[in-house]
Amino acid sequence: MKTKNIFKLLFFFFGILIFFSACTNELDVTPKDDDEFLSEDFYASTDSYRQALAGIYGNLSLTGTTGPASSNLQGIDAGTSQYGRTLWYLQDLAADEVIWSYENDEGGAVKAIQRNTWSSSNTILLGFFSRAMFSVALTNDFLRQSSEENLASRGHSAISSEIKTYRAEARLLRALAYYHLMDLFGKAAFVTENDPIGVYQGPEYNREQLFTFIESELKAIEGDLVGANQNEYARADKAVAWMILAKMYLNAEVYIGQNKYTECLTYCNKIIGGGFSLASNYSYNFLADNDYNEAGQNEIIFPLVVDSKVTQNWGPTTVIINGEVGSLEGNAVALGVDNGWGGALRVRKQFADKFLNGDVPLTDKRNTLTTEGREVEIIDVGDRDSGYIISKYKNIGVDGSRGGVHFEFVNTDFPLFRLADVYLMYAEAVVRGGSGGTMGEAVVYVNALRNRANSTTITSNDLTLNFLIDERSRELHWEGHRRQDLIRFGLFTGGNYNWAWKGGSPNGIALSSHLDIYPMPANNMAANPNLTQNPGY
Structure with missing residues (x-):
């Protein structure tokens, strides 16, 4: 069972500051830094490796060092x-689930996303691509700094076994970023720790190349990761690696034109046997104490951390x-907030x-x-x-108290992966012949x-693909899966x-x-001439 979250308190960007000089051009976007630290000075302390790892995790939650x-x-x-937003x-x-009322927000970028009229200049596309590449760059520098050679030169050989686990987690977070890209x-541009410092503009990897890399990387690090459901809350373990693999295999016909439903079932079975269980109440997954209530302890496989005091962000x-x-x-x-945004989000008829x-x-x-x-x-x-409107997520705990101390921000973690999705992936892979x-x-x-x-139960005759695409929406709506699901079922375009x-x-x-497929952001292409535009844009 996951231990109560202490690591969450380290989600700050102090550790990230040291990476900027090494990362600047790997991002295809320029980071800002007014106070760079020298790596050798920072890594003189053995505690710094944990802080640096926390910085890579922090990139999933935060955007800067001086506030939200x-x-x-x-x-x-x-x-x-x-990242999560x-x-x-x-x-x-x-x-088909949600709509945003204030369409002029982000210079009209939101309007273009929800009306499917985006272009390569959309700032939301630029933001995600750049943030994901930042995860890659941070991981690459951490892996260079934590090599056996560097550990020995700093006199840290005694902690190498612990660092081995840290390195595996960092590689998983890089794989997660490449999976989303x-x-x-x-x-995406492909850069690893093996590229010499100073080689910034990685070559373009297509879906098949990325699929092969992510698959091999996650399998390679499995033995170095903490056991399923055994790490500190919000830190990756074997089950997170299995989850990414299961989702890749479920979508393999889209990604690489190959049927891999049997492989999907292999990893679903590993997760199901990994010590997880459903929370007794569906709502517990989406409350302010979902980091330590039943959902946080048993159902949520990997969250994006949100904290109104420690990690204030517009996530x-x-x-x-x-x-x-x-x-x-x-x-x-x-809902546990002071005022809210007066009808910013509503649902589309087809979801209702x-x-x-x-x-x-x-x-x-x-x-x-x-x-x-x-x-x-x-x-x-x-x-x-x-x-x-809906009220799925709340900044309220199981006991009814509001979460956190700053109620414009919330304490509710975003459940990126949870067991319920695994159950539905298992069912779909079976129906598809795995x-x-x-x-x-x-x-x-x-x-x-x-x-x-408290719904009706089904029989095997009811378990069809048409049933599953709707059931996934009922169970997993507003959890960051819907576009991917609709594409897999041939329902997004056309x-x-x-x-x-x-x-x-x-x-x-x-x-x-x-x-x-989204267009490659124009700014990222301008920064890296190896990148080419996707067809149709």
């Missing part, structure tokens, strides 16, 4: 470069919870229908829709009084989720499934297939 509005990426706003925009705001952009759950506050309802305190069309009972606890006094249709995106699982077991796993939600404001039309229109 600061950005350590030159020329990129904190709101458009926070931009990932959430690109996976969920671009799909592969999924979203289909390519995904701060945006979501403030955005959930309705323009009509006055429900800010009930997944709970209201009779496929599940109204008692399904995953349904947190507020419908009273509202119309489901959103005719005008800027009309915050139209459309239903070996290593059974239909009977798949039904058991799906029904475990539906029983927890006209087989349209949703409100798809393609910019109130009723939705067909999308060109080239939109299954």
Whole structure:
């Protein structure tokens, strides 16, 4: 079982400051630093390796060193470069579940994402690509600094076994960044610790090359990672590596044109056997104490840390919870924030229908829709009084108390990976013909989720791909999976499934297939001539 989170307190950017001189051009974007530390001075202390590792983790949560509005990426706003927030925009705001009322935010970048009219100049694309490459650069420098040769030269040989685990975690975080870049952009600049310092502009790796690297990297480090569900909360262990592999294999037909559902089942089975269990209450995954309640201890496999005191940031759950506050309802305190943003987030009709069309009972606890006094249709995106709202995430603990000390910010961690997703991946891989699982077991796993939600149970006859794509939305909505899921099911582009404001039309229109991959950001291409634009842009 995960230990109570102490590592969370180290999520600050002191450790990151030392990397800037080594990382500047690997990012294809320029970091800012007014107070660089010399690596040799910093690493004279053995504690510094843990702090430096915390800095790499911190890059998933923070954007700068001087508060939530600061950005350590030159020329990129904190709101458009926070890892989890931009990932959430690109996976969920671009799909059929959520809509953002203030379309002029970020210079219209939000409007372009949610209407599927983006271009290579979109600042949200630039922000995520640059932030993910920052993770790569930070990891590369950490691996150079923690080599056996450098440890010995500093007299740190006695801690080499502990550093071995740190290095494995760092390599996993680099693999995670490349996994997201592969999924979203289909390519990335490829740089590792083995490239000489001073070689900054890595060659372009396509999806097949990235897939091969991530797969081999995660398998190579497995033995050096802490056992599944055994590390400190918010630190990676074997199960996080297995999760990335399972998701890669589930999507392998999209990524590399190969069926790898059997491999997906292999890693789903490893995770399921890794000591995790469902929290007794669905909502526990999305509360302010989800770092140590049942969900944090047992169901959440890997979170992005959010803390209103230690890691104040404009990340995904701060945006979501403030955005959930309705323009009509006055429900800010009930969600655990002071005021909220007055109807910033609402749901699209097609998402609401997944709970209201009779496929599940109204008692399904995953349904947190507020419908009273509202119309489901959103005719005008800027009309915050139209459309239903939800209250899935809250800055409230299990005991009902508000989380944290600064209620504009929240204490609710973002569950990037959790066991419920593994159950649904297992079921899908079985339905798609993978070996290593059974239909009977798949039904058991799906029904475990539906029983927890006080929903109806299913039989093997109900377990179809059409059922699963809707069930994934009911279980995993607003958790950063939807675009990827729709692409895998052939429903994101084309006209087989349209949703409100798809393609910019109130009723939705067909999308060109080239939109299954985002364009390479123009600024990153300008900084690295090895990068080429994706087809259609």
